[in-house]
Each structure stands twice: as structure tokens, then as C-alpha cells.
Amino acid sequence: MNLKQLSQTLGLSQTTVSRALNGYPEVSEATRKRVALAAEKANYRPSTRAKGLATGRALAIGHVIPMSTKHEMVNPIFGDFIAGAGEAYSRHGFEMILSIVDDSSEEAVYQGLKSRGSVDGVVVHGPRMNDSRIALLDDLDLPFVVHGRASGVTTSYSWLDVNNRRAFQRATDFLCDLGHRRIGLINGLETMDFAHRRRHGYVESLQNHGIELDPTLMTTGEMTEGYGYLSTLAMLSSSQPPTAIVSASMISALGARRAIEDRGLVMGRDVSIVTHDDMLSYLQNGTDVPVFTSTRSSVREAGRLLAEMLITRLADPTLPPLQTLLEAELTVGQSTSPAPSAG
């Protein structure tokens, strides 16, 4: 069923039917009702393509998910983020277009989305330091919002980020206050902007507490379970093992925990852990009492908010860039305790 057919069955022009359906005022309430009813009954849905052609808007938003060909690693937060964004889109009648793409051809994908006109805007995932995509998208004049920020980029753009520096500073502060002096950091890939900020927070806290940095206590890598395991194992094997660890994700924290117990130690007694928790739906941090002490911030909520931001900007392109900084809350669980007294 298309507009033409619908209007014929109604004995009206396409113009009138279109206007009735889209809420224009040049239609009497009576006919509007009649049209709405007929459309409903015929299960009429306007063709997105035709509508897009006529209006110049795609009613779709693109998500370009970068993936290193090296590791073929899919970021585990991706699912929950997309779920949050998806809710916002369906509420506003947008479609979500996903492109999985390896880093090398990423820019070509943005160009393609723009020139083929498949999307009205895009969400940029996983910003790196000095990320070149921001300049590219500005160039292309393709509206975008960024999940995170890109240090080193001087132009102003819309983003939503967790205060990663502050979160990791607080996590480290918390451990210092418990008396820990040797605190390890299991960080994400530090080419990623968020990991860079987290390290800063960690370092800053240690310096504030007069604790010297120890490079052997700081690792960086893709946040898998195995990475958390190996990093922790290595730290624990050193001559001066840490009494506490700050981890960048629940998943590597699980690995860290495994390493601790493989060494016959007990997490939360012999070694404390504070982890960042993205509140992934399949990794609930305990049902009542949290297992891990953590800095938590829902990535799903972030997806929802960021999608709304983009939709807002699309509705009014004259708006200045929107920027949202979320604070992560520190939740104390069972994985932390005062440092074992030396000697």
C-alpha cells in the first residue's frame, strides 16, 4: 500500500493525505481523522526511501564501530551502548545503521555514509588521542557526536564522556586512604583517550599522596579477561608485589581476581581491587552487596543520552556543541580492605 493507492481509496489527493498524516494545518479535523483511520486499517507506512528523497533527510543515524584487524576485538561495552542508543532512536523514529570497519578504511566509511546520504549524523566510538575523525567529519559537514573526548583536538564538538580522570583519581585515593602504598594499574589501551585520562587520574592521586610511580605496576592493553589475569600475575610475581590494583574494566578485574586466587591469595584481604564498572547487563556487580569496589557509570545510559544529544542537534543545527560530563560514583564492595600491615 502506498500513498497513491491510499489516497485513491479515500477519494482524496496525495497532497491532502500526506498533509493529514504529517499533521499540517491545511486539513480539516474530520478528513484528518478519516485519513488516519484508513491509514491505520491499511497498515500504511510511508516508504523511508521516498520520504528521504523528498525531504533530504535520511531519518537514520550511523554508528561506525572501529575494530583493529590485529586483535579482532569487539569492545564488550558495545552491546549495551547500542541498546541504550537504540531505545532513543526508536522513540524518535530514527533508524540505526551500523558499520563494522577496520581502522584503515574508517574514513572512507564516513565519506561513504555522507555522500550516499544514508545517514543524517553519526556517533563516533572509541576516540583516540588527537583523533583525526573529528576534523574529517567537520570537513564533510556530517553532524556527529562523540562517545568520549579526543585530547589534542582543539575545535569544539559535541561529546558525552565519563569523568575518567576524576574516577580513577578517586579510586586510587580510596586505596591510598586504606593505607595501600603499592597500587597497580591495569589500564586499557593508552592510545585510547579514555585510558589516557584514567592513567592521569591514577598518577595524580599517587603523586598527591607522595607515592613514587613504578612502571612495573602499570600495564596497558585490550581489556580482556586474559589480559587482566596475566597483568596481575606478573605484578604479583615481582619482588615487591602490589597490595592493591585499580582495573579499567570488570572483565579484566575478573581476570585479576583469578590470578590472585591462583596464587593462593584472597581478593579483598591480601590484595584489594577497585575496578571501573560500565554496568553491563550481563556483568552485574553482585546482586545486593557489590562484589567489587568500583567506580560505576552506566554505558547504556550513556548510549541513550548521546543519541538524544545527536537528535537534538539534528533538530536544530544552529545549536552550539553539546557537551556532557558524567561523574562515576564510587561504590564500596567486598574487594577492598585496609592494606595488610607491613611486617
Added chain:
Amino acid sequence: MNLKQLSQTLGLSQTTVSRALNGYPEVSEATRKRVALAAEKANYRPSTRAKGLATGRALAIGHVIPMSTKHEMVNPIFGDFIAGAGEAYSRHGFEMILSIVDDSSEEAVYQGLKSRGSVDGVVVHGPRMNDSRIALLDDLDLPFVVHGRASGVTTSYSWLDVNNRRAFQRATDFLCDLGHRRIGLINGLETMDFAHRRRHGYVESLQNHGIELDPTLMTTGEMTEGYGYLSTLAMLSSSQPPTAIVSASMISALGARRAIEDRGLVMGRDVSIVTHDDMLSYLQNGTDVPVFTSTRSSVREAGRLLAEMLITRLADPTLPPLQTLLEAELTVGQSTSPAPSAG
């Protein structure tokens, strides 16, 4: 830059340029080259919308991700599956459209995708027993493939599935052969077809070994870490605790492991675990020696294959339904050992 402009700069008609670009024979090689070059230089990309309107094909494939409003649970395999499918799509010039939708409005979404003409076909995720979506899609005449199967549906349709029954039978057989007699099952939600099949495999194996079923050793639920933890804890607290456990996912296996160690036991010595492993990129099961003994099957590869299947069917709709059954391989890791001798 659009076709009209491009053809004007070339001094050709739109017809000729279009034909040159799409490889039709009515164009001389010389002009074809000339056109291709100009298109390249102008960075011309035909509008998907216009192309779709003219051809009636959307060059897009829909993924409808169901999500229970109750638990707001995002299936963790989702990311890897999508990544696999995405590779296939970009290879074939398709776009991927994602709809996150709660179970109640799922059917409306399929109807919408069809009547708005946004997609050429869809991938059905998470089939349930007697899943009604298959009949609906047949009705709608919207091409589809299913990730998994739906027991109880009698019509023939295209699917790709892991031999879940066989996998879980083998896993249970393996434990029986090690002398275990009390074997727990931590299953997924048994409204899901795959979980139903897995249970069958487990039950069948026990029966073959003359072991009586014990309902207190069988749990069903959404496969989170916490669920694995609580299920295992409950089992271990019974008067006759299991000496082995079969788990439906790596994530609940991690929870099971946590429970085992919380009870002061050692996984792989006091309690054995075999888990199904979807080979998620962030949950590598050990780097050299697998941590968990597991039945493994790459969900990412499944995504790739299923996408290819759909594309094949779209290219030739007269094809009979394609059906692929993948076998999971049993890989022995460190989480299993002979049953502790009684007494």
C-alpha cells in the same frame, strides 16, 4: 555531486553515465573509463535512497534484537555476532540496520521494516520454542534467516545453528567418563530454543549412563555472571553437592568458578566445569592452555556465515531454504579432572 551534475561535466546523458558505472554493455570501453575516472575524481557515490527507489531494493539488512523489558539484558554474544555479520555486509555492499526492541513490539517492527521498505531481509535472533516470528515473516514475504532453530515450527526456513544437543551431550559424557555421577546443569533461559536443546543433550547423556536426574542440579536463567554464581552456590550447599557442572556460557562459568572458590574449593580438582564457549573476543579462554574445558563454536563466524546465507538467498529467491548445522568441538582445559573418589 549527483548523477545529473556528473553527466553534465562529462557531456553525457545520465543514462550513459549510469550504465557505465553499473557495468552495462551498451557503453564503449573508452567512455566507461572516462566516466569511472570522473566519478572517482568527483568522489561520486550514488544516493542509496534514490537507487533504492528506482530499483526497489534497499541494499540493507535488518537485525532485530529482542530485549526483555524485564531484565534489560543485552545478550553478550550480540557484539561478536554483529561484528561477523558486518564484515559480510561490507564485503557485499549492504548496510546493516539494527533495531533494539522489547519483545512486546517485536512483530510490529518486522512489519514496519517491511512496509517502509527499509530492508531486503532480516536476521532473526534468539529464536524461542514455537517462535511465532517465523510464520509472521513468511506471511509478510520478507526474506529471513534465523540464528538458531525454533522447535515446534514445522515450515521449512533458513537457519544456522550449533548442534547444541550434541555439544551438551558430549560435555556431559566427558564428565561421566571421568567418573562424575552428580553433575549440575547451569542452563540459559529454557524458553529459548538453544537452551532447550542443550538440556536435552545433558539429560540424554545422564540417562545413557544410568544416572538419575536431580531437579535441584538443574537451573535455568539469563546467563549472567551473578546467575552462575548463585546457581553454583545453591548446588554446593545441598546435602549432596555436585562434583561437576555443565555451564551454558563462559560468563556464568566465571560466576560458577567464583562460587566454588568462595566455598574454599578448587575448580578442576574439587569441582569440575565444562562450559560452552562462544569464543567472544574479550573472553578468550586462556592464551595457550584453555582455562575451561569447553565446547566451543565461534559466534562471530556464525554471524559471518549467516549473513552470507541471507545474501545468497536474496540474490536468488528461488533457492530452497539453506540450513547449516555447526558442530562444537570439545576442548579439554584445566577445569576438569576425574571425580574425587567417594569416601
Added chain:
DNA sequence: AATCACTCCCAAAGCGCTTTGGATGCCCTA
């Protein structure tokens, strides 16, 4: 009775492609 202001509706153009149904040369054959 003529004018005006509304209200409600319509015909037709246009969005950027593909595709049908020719048109125009040019070379060959008879």
C-alpha cells in the same frame, strides 16, 4: 453585488536514480 479573508483541497514539479524505447551514425552486404 462585489470584495475580501478563510478554509480546505488539488495538480504538478521535484528529489536522484534506473530503465524502457528509441535515435543516430557507421560499416557491410547485395
Added chain:
DNA sequence: TAGGGCATCCAAAGCGCTTTGGGAGTGATT
């Protein structure tokens, strides 16, 4: 020299919508 066959190209229609620029009817105002 006329006609046929080929190779190359083009004008225009059509895909399903929105939107511009009227047009007809009604009631109120001069």
C-alpha cells in the same frame, strides 16, 4: 545505392513521497 546490423548514445517515464502555487467554495464585510 539502398538496406540491414551494430555499436553508442539519449529523452523521458517512473519509483513514492513532499511541497509549491494555486483554485474553489463559504461566509462576512463594504
